[in-house]
Amino acid sequence: xxxxxxxxxxxxxxxxxxxxxxxxxxxxxxxxxxxxxxxxxxxxxxxxxxxxxxxxxxxxxxxxxxxxxxxxxxxxxxxxxxxxxxxxxxxxxxxxxxxxxxxxxxxxxxxxxxxxxxxxxxxxxxxxxxxxxxxxxxxxxxxxxxxxxxxxxxxxxxxxxxxxxxxxxxxxxxxxxxxxxxxxxxxxxxxxxxxxxxxxxxxxxxxxxxxxxxxxxxxxxxxxxxxxxxxxxxxxxxxxxxxxxxxxxxxxxxxxxxxxxxxxxxxxxxxxxxxxxxxxxxxxxxxxxxxxxxxxxxxxxxxxxxxxxxxxxxxxxxxxxxxxxxxxxxxxxxxxxxxxxxxxxxxxxxxxxxxxxxxxxxxxxxxxxxxxxxxxxxxxxxxxxxxxxxxxxxxxxxxxxxxxxxxxxxxxxxxxxxxxxxxxxxxxxxxxxxxxxxxxxxxxxxxxxxxxxxxxxxxxxxxxxxxxxxxxxxxxxxxxxxxxxxxxxxxxxxxxxxxxxxxxxxxxxxxxxxxxxxxxxxxxxxxxxxxxxxxxxxxxxxxxxxxxxxxxxxxxxxxxxxxxxxxxxxxxxxxxxxxxxxxxxxxxxxxxxxxxxxxxxxxxxxxxxxxxxxxxxxxxxxxxxxxxxxxxxxxxxxxxxxxxxxxxxxxxxxxxxxxxxxxxxxxxxxxxxxxxxxxxxxxxx
Numbered sequence: 001x002x003x004x005x006x007x008x009x010x011x012x013x014x015x016x017x018x019x020x021x022x023x024x025x026x027x028x029x030x031x032x033x034x035x036x037x038x039x040x041x042x043x044x045x046x047x048x049x050x051x052x053x054x055x056x057x058x059x060x061x062x063x064x065x066x067x068x069x070x071x072x073x074x075x076x077x078x079x080x081x082x083x084x085x086x087x088x089x090x091x092x093x094x095x096x097x098x099x100x101x102x103x104x105x106x107x108x109x110x111x112x113x114x115x116x117x118x119x120x121x122x123x124x125x126x127x128x129x130x131x132x133x134x135x136x137x138x139x140x141x142x143x144x145x146x147x148x149x150x151x152x153x154x155x156x157x158x159x160x161x162x163x164x165x166x167x168x169x170x171x172x173x174x175x176x177x178x179x180x181x182x183x184x185x186x187x188x189x190x191x192x193x194x195x196x197x198x199x200x201x202x203x204x205x206x207x208x209x210x211x212x213x214x215x216x217x218x219x220x221x222x223x224x225x226x227x228x229x230x231x232x233x234x235x236x237x238x239x240x241x242x243x244x245x246x247x248x249x250x251x252x253x254x255x256x257x258x259x260x261x262x263x264x265x266x267x268x269x270x271x272x273x274x275x276x277x278x279x280x281x282x283x284x285x286x287x288x289x290x291x292x293x294x295x296x297x298x299x300x301x302x303x304x305x306x307x308x309x310x311x312x313x314x315x316x317x318x319x320x321x322x323x324x325x326x327x328x329x330x331x332x333x334x335x336x337x338x339x340x341x342x343x344x345x346x347x348x349x350x351x352x353x354x355x356x357x358x359x360x361x362x363x364x365x366x367x368x369x370x371x372x373x374x375x376x377x378x379x380x381x382x383x384x385x386x387x388x389x390x391x392x393x394x395x396x397x398x399x400x401x402x403x404x405x406x407x408x409x410x411x412x413x414x415x416x417x418x419x420x421x422x423x424x425x426x427x428x429x430x431x432x433x434x435x436x437x438x439x440x441x442x443x444x445x446x447x448x449x450x451x452x453x454x455x456x457x458x459x460x461x462x463x464x465x466x467x468x469x470x471x472x473x474x475x476x477x478x479x480x481x482x483x484x485x486x487x488x489x490x491x492x493x494x495x496x497x498x499x500x501x502x503x504x505x506x507x508x509x510x511x512x513x514x515x516x517x518x519x520x521x522x523x524x525x526x527x528x529x530x531x532x533x534x535x536x537x538x539x540x541x542x543x544x545x546x547x548x549x550x551x552x553x554x555x556x557x558x559x560x561x562x563x564x565x566x567x568x569x570x571x572x573x574x575x576x577x578x579x580x581x582x583x584x585x586x587x588x589x590x591x592x593x594x595x596x597x598x599x600x601x602x603x604x605x606x607x608x609x610x611x612x613x614x615x616x617x618x619x620x621x622x623x624x625x626x627x628x629x630x631x632x633x634x635x636x637x638x639x640x641x642x643x644x645x646x647x648x649x650x651x652x653x654x655x656x657x658x659x660x661x662x663x664x665x666x667x668x669x670x671x672x673x674x675x676x677x678x679x680x681x682x683x684x685x
Contacts (some may be wrong), residue, residue, distance in 0.1 A: 002342035027201035045135040046130035064155035072154035085114030091119035093122025100143035104129030237556030252672035260295040283677025296322035441478035447484040463636035472512035474517035490524040525589040531563030534678035553602035556621035561599035569671025
């Protein structure tokens, strides 16, 4: 019987058609999913007993049986009448019960509803009827007695803990919408949030195994074939040899996290310190608490004579420290720079070069990446001096953090109304200075000696007109820049998507005004137009303390996607532009965009919050006509109207929607921090 699948064009289900449950489990094991998503003890009973090509793939429609004396109320309607088209009916029975919880009439109705098969975590009955229907059934066993004397349905479309027959105490949780894949090998559950990461791993594994099979049939030994074709799936070390500007794109590729899992990644890119590499890859630096299933990241600094085999290489080892065998592998690699030694090849040394560079190319790039550092030292140039104003803003704080992590060691001055409030992580750094200044008082602003200034126009929510405040503040900044000539040379203005439109409101209005006032104030003017901060969803974790847990979103409809960006990516993007002072720009002002790896919807936020907290959370989207009332509970009426108008501009058909999809045309910095990473950090904090 051919594989059955739902008629809708779900790209994940379509992609899964070519893979077996074993392929899915292999990928999930690499992602750290317990048991590789496998549910022990569930086997095929219909249309045949463990025979034939039957395979089912679809989202789980879950049904929970409990004992009759359980205090949970009985589900008011029969679950089988609500089965969605294309679903896999997944029925859970308490362990140790002899009664069957599923029968032939259930399959008749499920098939009529468009279900593609059923998985019974317990016993089922009417086996002959099931087979005559040709309806796929995967279950633990058969039985005869109906459920009614002992059991009742207490939940539909709820998470299920599969306990029967499991070899661990907690079992596996199956959630509504999880992809259920079942064939002769058994039943596997693939969580949707892992699907896009798992599919590239499946493809790589299957391709490698296919090539192995060809060579084994020709007589090659298994060990040799495995070494040749699976070597790069289990590399001991990965050399990241590329221009610094390419690291973000390389490490943000789909499947990259999984590809480097449990390996040691050694970066030789100039100017990118270890913690920056970790943040690009995972959204935050690697620590003892989050190191599980991540790569170890190290940094190597070979010198300019690497091509002569005479390099004195400095290596910064990862923290937490990588295993001794990984360190030895890295040591072995860099003692052979310049030598054409066979053990540095993929098949023998189990080493591959990320980004597709050949060994000779990688060596050349190592030399090139260091040449600028050598030239800097020989020229006697001083470190860059960068001013951040106001430093207390989210974008300002993120930029300072990224600048202080840079190996170029710039001097960073953070401008605060109260310098005593500067974070200790900054004030303890030898290259940081907290300066007392207020953008609303031009006499306090002094940019003398600064090479670059980062200005973040601050919004006000005290009832004043944001536009007028923005104009006065920008004029103060412009006057201070004029007074400090011939420095600073570069100004980076932090702005927002849509700020080029003069008809904007709220943040868009203050950004547009600031951009216009400052656009020709210094020789190099850049405008950074960023998406919605992922960290702005911090309120979700306060909102859901209510009973029942619920949070509000101003983005409607719930599936409408908007650009979101993590603050770590904002900091890295802005720091990079500030450190490039002196490089020619395509225009003045030069606008560039900062976006995350993808756009997200309110439903995505809900799903991520549920994953992070492990709780079921309700979502309420605020209707367009209710936005002013919603914001009026938080800010004065004038500001509430501005905020509401700004949100309306980001809704379907709004002024900003045209900017929501950006091409990689060189003017877009695409970050690597995923929403789940940002919210997980907020939740832990």
